[in-house]
Amino acid sequence: MNPRPSFDLLAPIYHHLERITYGPFLHRCRTAHLCQLAGSYRALVLGDGDGRFLADLLRVNPHIHVDSLDISKGMLTLARRRLDGSPVGAHRVRFVLADARSTVWPDAGYDLIVTNFFLDCFSVDELEPLIDRVAAVSLPGSLWLDGDFRLPAGRWSRAVAQVILEGMYLFFRLTTRLPARRLTDPAPFLVANGFTLTSEFTWLRGFLSSRLWMRRGTIPP
Numbered sequence: 001m002n003p004r005p006s007f008d009l010l011a012p013i014y015h016h017l018e019r020i021t022y023g024p025f026l027h028r029c030r031t032a033h034l035c036q037l038a039g040s041y042r043a044l045v046l047g048d049g050d051g052r053f054l055a056d057l058l059r060v061n062p063h064i065h066v067d068s069l070d071i072s073k074g075m076l077t078l079a080r081r082r083l084d085g086s087p088v089g090a091h092r093v094r095f096v097l098a099d100a101r102s103t104v105w106p107d108a109g110y111d112l113i114v115t116n117f118f119l120d121c122f123s124v125d126e127l128e129p130l131i132d133r134v135a136a137v138s139l140p141g142s143l144w145l146d147g148d149f150r151l152p153a154g155r156w157s158r159a160v161a162q163v164i165l166e167g168m169y170l171f172f173r174l175t176t177r178l179p180a181r182r183l184t185d186p187a188p189f190l191v192a193n194g195f196t197l198t199s200e201f202t203w204l205r206g207f208l209s210s211r212l213w214m215r216r217g218t219i220p221p
């Protein structure tokens with residue numbers, strides 16, 4: 001297995017870095033499908049970072065219970081603090097400090113999986129087994145929300161995106177020991193696990209997209 005990345009150093013400034021580089025776009029991407037998540041009951045949120053998405057999810061969905069798993073103690077501390085200071089229901093969240101590549105999941109039977117700006121942290125040989133393992137604890141009919149960077153279809157936008165991604169991967173490799181060297185599209189692995197794309201929003205000519213996937217079958221009563 002590749003060495004463990006650590007986002008602890010970046011955690012306190014992550015929000016600011018994001019605002020300086022992408023303005024409001026990353027948070028728009030994370031939250032674009034929030035309304036469609038109002039009917040979920042049990043979520044596994046992977047690599048949520050400083051908890052901004054989590055706070056919004058708890059706000060729109062008053063009955064959901066969440067396992068929020070991250071490898072960074074610094075990120076989890078920020079997320080916990082954010083919820084402590086808000087009335088949205090910190091008691092509905094279980095924070096788990098663990099490496100998603102090897103951990104035994106805290107539970108099974110999730111009807112919602114969230115991987116915003118998380119799957120881009122993995123090399124192709126790590127991504128496939130990770131998605132297989134996560135899919136195994138999702139219920140038939142469950143939703144999988146994945147907001148992330150993508151390689152646009154257009155020739156010029158794709159070339160520009162490739163240059164930006166090279167710079168981003170270099171930056172994260174130096175600051176967090178991120179093992180991934182390039183972006184891998186998770187779509188084929190989700191499809192192989194029975195997920196179908198139900199909705200997608202894109203920004204910046206397709207460089208950013210929020211995809212909502214649904215697993216075949218119906219959620220048991």
Ligand SMILES: C[S@@+](CC[C@H](N)C(=O)[O-])C[C@H]1O[C@@H](n2cnc3c(N)ncnc32)[C@H](O)[C@@H]1O
Pocket residue numbers: 005006007030046047048049050053069070071072075098099100101115116117118121
């Ligand atoms: C690029 S940040 C994205 C944070 C947040 N999801 C967002 O939307 O900005 C990646 C997050 O995934 C976490 N992470 C990276 N590799 C991980 C792993 N192997 N297991 C668990 N969490 C991991 C990092 O600590 C960090 O919080």
